[in-house]
Amino acid sequence: xxxxxxxxDVTVNEDAAAIASRFLAARRTANGLSDYPGTLPDTLAAAxxxxxxxxxxxxxxxxxxxxxxxxxxxxxxxxxDRLAGPIFLSRNDGDDMPIFAKGFAAGEAEFLLRIGAAxxxxxxxxxxxxxxxxxDAVHVGLEIASSPLGAxxxxxxxxxxxxxxxxxxxxxxxxxxxxxxxxxxxxxxRTLIDGEEVGTGKAxxxxxxxxxxxxxxxxxMAERGIALTPGQWISSGAVTGVxxxxxxxxxxxxxxxxSVECRLVEARPE
Numbered sequence: 001x002x003x004x005x006x007x008x009d010v011t012v013n014e015d016a017a018a019i020a021s022r023f024l025a026a027r028r029t030a031n032g033l034s035d036y037p038g039t040l041p042d043t044l045a046a047a048x049x050x051x052x053x054x055x056x057x058x059x060x061x062x063x064x065x066x067x068x069x070x071x072x073x074x075x076x077x078x079x080x081d082r083l084a085g086p087i088f089l090s091r092n093d094g095d096d097m098p099i100f101a102k103g104f105a106a107g108e109a110e111f112l113l114r115i116g117a118a119x120x121x122x123x124x125x126x127x128x129x130x131x132x133x134x135x136d137a138v139h140v141g142l143e144i145a146s147s148p149l150g151a152x153x154x155x156x157x158x159x160x161x162x163x164x165x166x167x168x169x170x171x172x173x174x175x176x177x178x179x180x181x182x183x184x185x186x187x188x189x190r191t192l193i194d195g196e197e198v199g200t201g202k203a204x205x206x207x208x209x210x211x212x213x214x215x216x217x218x219x220x221m222a223e224r225g226i227a228l229t230p231g232q233w234i235s236s237g238a239v240t241g242v243x244x245x246x247x248x249x250x251x252x253x254x255x256x257x258x259s260v261e262c263r264l265v266e267a268r269p270e
Contacts, residue, residue, distance in 0.1 A: 015039060016046065020054035023163045026148035028270040032102030033149040036159050044078055047161035048224060051085065054164065060088035064112075064233030065221075066143055066167045067213040069206070070157045081207055082216045083157050085165015087143075087235065097169045098267035099247060103148040104166065105264065107245045108238035109191040109253030111184060111203055111210045112141040112172055115232045124222040128208060131215035136230075138179035138210075140255040142262060143235045144169035145242065153242065168267070170235060173253070173260030185209040187256040189239040194249050199240030210236040 015038055022037035041047040055062070064087040075081045090098075099105035116136025119126070146168035152159045153166070160166045176182050185203040192198065203210040213236035221228050245251055245264055252261035 016041075016049045017053050019050045019162060020057060023050075023148065024054055024057055026103075027100075030100060030102070030267040030269045031148060032100065035151070036149065036155055036162075040155065041158045041162065044080060044161070047158045050162040051164065052224070054162075055086055058088065060090055062086045062232070063089045064170065064235065065217055065228075066165045066170075066235040067217055067237050068160065068165060069237055074157050078157065082213065082237075083161050083165060084217055084220055085161065085163075085167050087167050087170050087233065088164075090169065095171075095262050096265045097142075097144045097171060097262045099144060099146040099168060099245070099264050100148045101247050101266040103146065103150045104152050105144075105146040105168075105245050106242045107191065107193065107249075107251030107262075107264065108143040108145055108242060109189050109240050109255070110141055110143045110238060111236045111255075112139040112170070113137075113210065113214050113234040113236055114139070115228055115230055115234065117230060118228055119218050119222065124219060126215045126218050128211050128215055131218055132180070132211050134218065135211075135214060135234075138176045138182075138184060140173040140176065140253060140258045140260050141235065142171040142173070142251055142253050142260055143167065143238065144171065144262070144264070145238075146267070167235075170233060171260055171262045172233070173255075174258050176258070184256070185211075189256075190254040191240040191243055192252040192254070193243060193245055195252075198243045201240040203236065203239050205239075206237055213237050
């Protein structure tokens with residue numbers, strides 16, 4: 001982790017600020033971006049510098065953090081197998097979740113881990129057991145992955161990190177009783193779009209499972225100097241993969257007898 005995260009104390013330069021402002025302008029107006037709005041960062045530190053600037057300028061409170069995978073060959077290049085982005089409290093109408101119709105959108109079935117205790121100040125490494133001890137609940141849920149940049153995933157992790165981790169919302173489903181002993185990471189999870197199954201998988205397929213995602217986030221935030229607070233959520237990663245979606249479609253996640261769903265709608269200008 002230390003090798004991967006060297007340089008997080010870099011000063012946000014004018015290019016990072018300009019990139020962040022262009023992403024935010026597209027989000028505010030619900031417009032699309034045809035290409036990455038600037039010079040693509042070539043390090044994790046530079047990409048997170050864009051994200052940090054965008055967080056500073058976005059008016060909504062952070063309710064949690066999404067964790068996503070970085071797959072080979074990029075994971076080998078950047079010596080990291082995960083990335084993170086903020087999840088903001090934003091308006092939505094009932095079960096409808098907004099997406100950027102002129103950009104990228106997907107629905108992802110995920111386990112949502114609620115932070116029960118803040119990590120100790122100054123602590124930068126965690127065991128899986130220490131990470132689990134900071135979690136007080138696990139729910140089933142959906143991450144709404146969406147960005148004004150249509151090619152965000154094709155461009156790669158530097159683009160994803162730059163634009164809030166490619167997140168535009170969270171649907172929180174039922175709590176899993178006795179989650180520590182439930183074996184939830186071995187559950188077969190299914191994602192359906194308009195009633196058609198589009199993917200299956202298990203959280204156990206992640207490196208160190210869903211709790212490994214929490215450990216990653218605790219260590220990353222410690223390196224970035226960002227405080228985590230009780231009640232914030234960790235969306236631990238797309239269990240069944242990333243499944244493109246569009247407005248007016250219904251996304252459903254099924255988790256060992258639990259179900260959560262939402263309808264996607266076109267985002268409106270802020």
